[in-house]
Amino acid sequence: MKLISKVAYAAAGLVFIGSSVFAQSLADAKKAIDAEQYQKAKSILKNLTTTQPTKDENFFYLGWVYTIQDYADSAKAVFNQGIAANPKSALNFAGLGVVAHVDKDNAGTASNFDKAISFAAKDSKPYLYMGKGYLLLSGGKTTVAAADANAAIAILNKGLVVNPKDADINIALGDAYRSQLKSSDAYKYYSDATNLNPQSAVANVAIGVLWKYANNFEDAEKQFQKALSIDPNFGPAYREWAETDLRWALTDPKMASEKVKQAADQYRKYLSLTDMSIESRMRYADFLIQAGDYKTLQTEAAALSASANSNLRVYRYLGYSAYENGDYPAGLTAMNKWISQAGEKRIIPRDYLYLGRLQMKSGQDSLGIQSLQKAYQLDTTQADVFNEIAKSYYAKKKYLEAGDAYRRYISKTRQAKLQDYLNEGISYYYAYDEKNPKADTTLLTKSDSAFAHIEQTATTPIAAVALYRAYVNDTKDRDRQNIKGYAKPFYEKYIQIVTTKGPTDSDKKSLASAYAYLGTYYQFKEKDDAKATENFTKAREFDPANKQAVAFFAKKGK
Structure with missing residues (x-):
């Protein structure tokens, strides 16, 4: 049983009971956004855009919810409505710039951000959301690029000049530095935020997350508890607490059983405090991927796909989970649908990784290899694809291609094992055709080199390596007379x-x-x-x- 299965089982039985009476102020909408109660926030904001159609802020925050939910087209339409209400709306121009950035439209980003700055005057909020826009992990991204983090830091610092007492800007600066693993800088800005606003649940959770990544789990929990003492209904504190407990369980086997149970409790509380929207459930799906519980993920993804308001991204989850559970036809159908319909901007390298695996499991080896190579082109840290490609070639007795793939894997990764060198050497040995008078003798040299590396590295002699080195050199010496x-x-x-x-x-x-x-x-x-x-x-x-x-x-x- 996978470590996280208890989390899944505990959360699976959750029944959400929400209030049908929503407050109608912009402040309440902002609070709902911070609490990841996006359906509630949209309900309030849609009402406000109708009852207060001249207030451009209402349109911006509605567009912002669409942006963080990865509905770029809807966000863009609402931001434009905000500009129609106020042609000098710095916030809505900032929003359009963020959408352009998500769409990888650099010119549109620069143009709209310039307009936002020109209209911002002494309002620091446009700077805040421009900075947050650079830090968005939209489309399934898992890390913030260094260039985006630096751009966020630059624009947020301009916002601090406008308003040095904006706690939210300090939090965003902390997020930017944390995304680049600059923990000391991140802690400085998070601390500044709590000094400016001691009642900020967001800032306290952010410090807890910083401790989580430092594996300082006890202090992380204290920060989440502090955030909940400020706002007992602040769902993100429970979510981060759950993810901290999961990391703790995976890091310390002695604590695994206890922390898995606690992670289940915290995630159940998180889900109960959200609106159980499609987006909240997809966040849960991301958690299940992190946890490696693909059986529950497949069940959850199937339920999500049956919803009338389903996000297309659910097919990513269906594809991943079906592959991990050995349901290759269903997985291939799901991944083909996702990649063909999502658009290039929403596709991440891991999508091509799973597509390639599914294609290869379905007998589409050439397509699978192309997809795996595409995953590597988009993310050069995915060197493992060459190991998978090599195994496919070897199974098909395409030994030259297998040897080249193993060789490339070894050159691209720091995780190569002696077994990988052995596989490379054997592949090149079998690739050499001794019956062909024009056979490429460099294959024997490559083979012997791989085996020699093992002999030099292994702590004890390995019989198979000595034998293969003998075979290689025996092949060079076939004239017995x-x-x-x-x-x-x-x-x-x-x-x-x-x-x-x-x-x-x-x-x-x-x-x-x-x-x-x-x-x-x-x-x-x-x-x-x-x-x-x-x-x-x-x-x-x-x-x-x-x-x-x-x-x-x-x-x-x-």
Whole structure:
């Protein structure tokens, strides 16, 4: 059973009971946004845009909710309505700039941000949301690019000049630095935010998240508790607490059982405090991916896909979970739908990774390899794709391609194991066609180099490596009448390793081949009949049917 399954089971039975009476102020809408109660926030804001149609702020915050929910087109339409209400609305121009950034429209981003700044005057909020826009993890991104973080820091610092006492800008600056693993800088700005606004649940949760990533779990929990003492209904504190408990469980096996149970409790509380919108449930789906509970993810994704208001992104979850659960046809259908309909801007490298895996499991190897290579092109940290490609080629007996793929994997990753070098060496060895007079002898050199690396790195001698080095060098020395002895030291090393540990039945034929080679060497190279007879005798003892030994003794009449 996977570690997180208890979380899934506990959350699966949740029934959300929400209030049908919503407050109608902009302040309440902002509070709902911070609490990730997006449906509630949209309900309030849609009402406000109708009852107060001249207030551009109402339109901005509605558009902002659409933006963070990854509905860029809806956000853009609402921001434009805000500009229609106030042609000098700095906030709504900031919103349009954020949408342009999400759409990777650099010119549109710059143009709209310039307008926002020109209309902002002494209002720091447009700077805040421009900065937050650079930090958005839209479209399934999991990390903030350094360039985006730096852009966020630059614009947020301009906002601090406008209003040095804006706690929200300090929080956003902390987020920007945290995204780049600059913990000291992040802590400084989070602390400044709590000094400016001691009642900020958001700032206290942010400090807790900082401690979470430092594996300081006790202090992280204290921060979440502090946030909840400020606002007992602040759902994100429970969500981050759940994710902290999960990280704790995965980090410390002794605490695993207790922390998994606590993670279940915290996530259940989080879900109960949200509006159980599609977006909240997709956040839960992301949590299940992090937890590795793909069985529950598949069930949850199927339920989400049945909803009339389902987000297309649910097909990503269906594809991932179906692959992990071995339901390849369903997974391939889901991933094809997601990638064909989502649009390039919403696709992440991991999508191509799963598409490629599903294609290969479905017999579409060439397409699968293309998809895996696409995943690597989009994210060069995904070097594992070459390992998967190599395994596919090897299974199809395309040994040259397999060797090249293993070689590329080893050169691109820091995670290469000795087994990967062994696979590379074997692939190149089988790729060499000794019957072809024009065969590429560099394949033997590459093969031997891979095996030699293992010999130099391994802490103890490995019989299989010595044997393959012998095979490679034996292949170079096929003229038995003019034998050079290239393979001699490797066969001798193989014999030494195996006889020291004690040969098994599975070793016997290989031992026979090794002794037969040595017999041939002494017969033709050294002209030492006694030594030749001694080695052929051992070869015959281990394998009476060994052809070289049989031929040697036939000539001698024995």
